[in-house]
Amino acid sequence: MAELEAGIDTGTGDGLLPDVELSGSSLTQIPGADVLALPFEKEDDELVLGPGAAEVVDRIGVDLLRLLERHEAKGTAGEVVEHLVLAADDDLPGTVLLVGVGSRRPGDLRRAGAAVARCTRGRDRVATSVPSVAHDAGLRAFVEGLVLGSFTFHRKTSGPQRPARRFVLAQPGSPDRRSEALAAGLASGRAGWLSRSLALTPSNEKNPAWMADRATEVAAASGLEVTVRDEKALAKEGFGGILGVGQASATPPRLVELRYTPSTGARRAAHVVLVGKGITFDTGGLSIKPAEAMMNMKRDMTGAGVVLAVMRSLAEVGCPVRVTGLLACAENAVDGNALRPGDVIRHYGGRTSEVTNTDAEGRLVLADALAYAVDKLAPTVLVDVATLTGAMKISLGQRTGGLFASDDALADHLLAAGRAAGEPLWRMPLADDYEELLESSVADADNAAGTPGAITAALFLRPFTGGVPWAHLDIASVGDSPVDAFEWTAGATGFGARALLHWLEQRQPLAGVTPPRRRNR
Template sequence: MARVPLPPVPSRLVEVEVLDAVRRGALEAVLVPQPEDDAELELIAGVRPSGKAGDVKQVPGDSPVRWLVGVGKGKPENYRAAGAALARAADSYFEHEPVKALQIALGEDATAETARELAMGVMLGGYRYKVSGEEPKPRLKTLRLIPRSEDVPAFAEAVSRTRELAAAAALARDLANTPSNVKDPAWLADTAARLADGLPGLTATIRDERWLAEQGFGGVLAVGGGSASPPRLIELDYKPRGAAGHLLYVGKGITFDTGGLSVKPADGMHLMRTDMAGGGAVIAAVRAVAALGLKVRVTALVPAAENHVSGSAYRPGDVVRHYGGKTTEVANTDAEGRMVLADALAYGIKRFKPDAVVDVATLTGAMKVALGLRTGGLFASDDDLAARIAAAGEAAGEAWWRMPLLDAHAEAVKGDLGDVKQVPTGPGGITAALFLREFTGETPWAHLDIAGPARADRTYADVVPGGTGFAARTLVELAAAYV
């Protein structure tokens, strides 16, 4: 039988079920809260747990209780970390045992939020993406949660919604992790169209390089001009009946970034397969919004291109004309993300006339310096939109920090040879956002710079190395807040 060369997209996640009673003889995990003081917890099945969030101890012997899982002080992030750690421990155990399911009897103080965060951790903590010629190892397949019987419907509803949020994050990870010898703009576009197929109210339209040239997408064509794989514009439109509003999401879709003629250093270039993490988050979020049937229209645009080095690559010193006519004087071909976003922002706002627009991009190294690797930068022209995004991030468990759009640097964006400068002087993250603002007009707009948290080099909480799927859940929660 022929082997599938890549893991499936989307990945299969752990199935989380909510039942009304424990199953006799099934393996169990016990949730253990951390005591308020430093007192030791009592032995459980002969093992002393710590109760610290994410601390998992395996119980030896034939007892059905196989794991003791610390849930810390019971905060949402504690349950998420506990679920993730349990999933990884169970996967390791099941590599040597045939059983692939476990159950947790939830305590009297458990809430639907408890179940939601625990399920999120389990589904994402066990995420794996590996291109291999070996048969996949056995893994945890099913987690059964058993709340108090009268709470089963509420808990089941919470877990069902969480499943779509986790699937969005996992899909964004899949797209980011797919190697770029497979993931060119056409592959990303075709995959997005396939993922949209069959979801009520969701349509996909793929624009090719001819259409982009006819419409004047100079930024996308310039960035993609150095590659043998031509660019695409991915257009996903979710239009439910009785929609409460209309959001436009724009995601950077650079499927690989060499830096172009302003070539990047070799160290770290292999990570540039994830330079379309913003586009992946946007695709995954709109798919989840449609799957949840939210009554808000959401349109997603992903300008997809490869930034390569060749005789047809764009150059520092070029002047590029964007959709709508505005021109940019190019200083550094490695600042390619803003070039493709400018086209998509101008086009999306003119064509769709949304109530608000949010762009998402791995845009600047400056944001990694400013905020580190676990917090996204939030820029916004509208205070209400900024507050909505911050609240959505909190609900999703993703951290955002609002950054200033300083008028003191606005003049630096103005061009000499063209209308605007691609790389203005001043603080890099802020001036990049100010550049993008030039293409948004009066529409309420937010820019999410995820250069730091879009990828991880080690495991923490529900994150594993590789693409993290950051921003996908925030975008879903933002759309839900407009219903």
């Protein structure tokens, strides 16, 4: 897992993920720290310094409140005031950071953690008392921010400035009682890191077989079972959507199946199936994309990357239900053997689609995987994740993901998990009024029914879910961040991994969800 977590075999030998640990020492007693990070906030229009401030003031001889006033600090989440310590004493830290924690909500603490990480690149050991002002959810969020704010990915011979090597969280007296919150923050932060790294890997390295190899490595390291179907197995079992999309590529498609079983109560546990869109590069096929629209298409497998990252971390967060992850991987290429507009494909289970736009390929691979899950895996709940439609970006911008759901309780669980994880979702309508747009004169459905594009794409998928409670996460709106913003770095976001983990770690992640019913495909 070292290469996976360090940016997917960067070739640099760097272990880029920072170490994060709790310490029972006070802030100034942590040995070897070259940066001290203190929280501050505004209470009743007065700036207030957090734990450890008095000791730091005594040690460096600087009035930190006056420093904040000179900088007109406001205490907003993620605000940073930096003070360089100019002294000959080697025992003094080189830098003191004053970090705004806003209202101390988890989202504020996550931003504070990301800000600390960004400001301490290249440092060896950073000690901070920020988590001392937070409850466990805030500590977890702060750790997520530290990890994700440290994220970097490159293929340069001389890489960018590396993240701080170690963060030490001062928790005087009783660090052990907060170890679960630390572990949960590391698990979800690393899941976000892995899903970003997978998405950013260039497509001259990344293809369906490469994704299957990474999944096999994750399975071996995480105690998961894994099955990989190659193009021959897919043809034998009738996966016409995955095969059709991938038939023009020199690198054939794969369907990867990963299985997690909880350590206790496995027989009685409900079964969640996660399905990820894994288009390792999307030219658009014969309905080819413009050049500028193709630049980021190495990231069109973000859904599969999210599912793989979630599967890797399930045991770490103590997920109580069985989970199967399906990665539907293909490359949508251009060749003499490519799908043509007007072709009709037959999906797993027999349902047919007329391909009127070969650039609406993600729903074709998802359809196969969903139908297979219903037929063979007896799911309690289905959730698919995909960078599916540009229409979602138009609807929601680049900070909120789209959620469609056939079950209100399932939707509520996912919306709450997204809020807790800092990956907000907005529920969109599965509006039956638009079903008529999917009608085809030669097949069961048209794969490109037109506007409203995100809704018709979700409606296209619904018949393949067989009446099982289902949620569809269209993350095309949030799959990329245009700029560095708190825990987000410019580029692939890996959006969805944290939200799904926050959901699946709950004691009853399926409470109130309607039992599955069969529906004709």
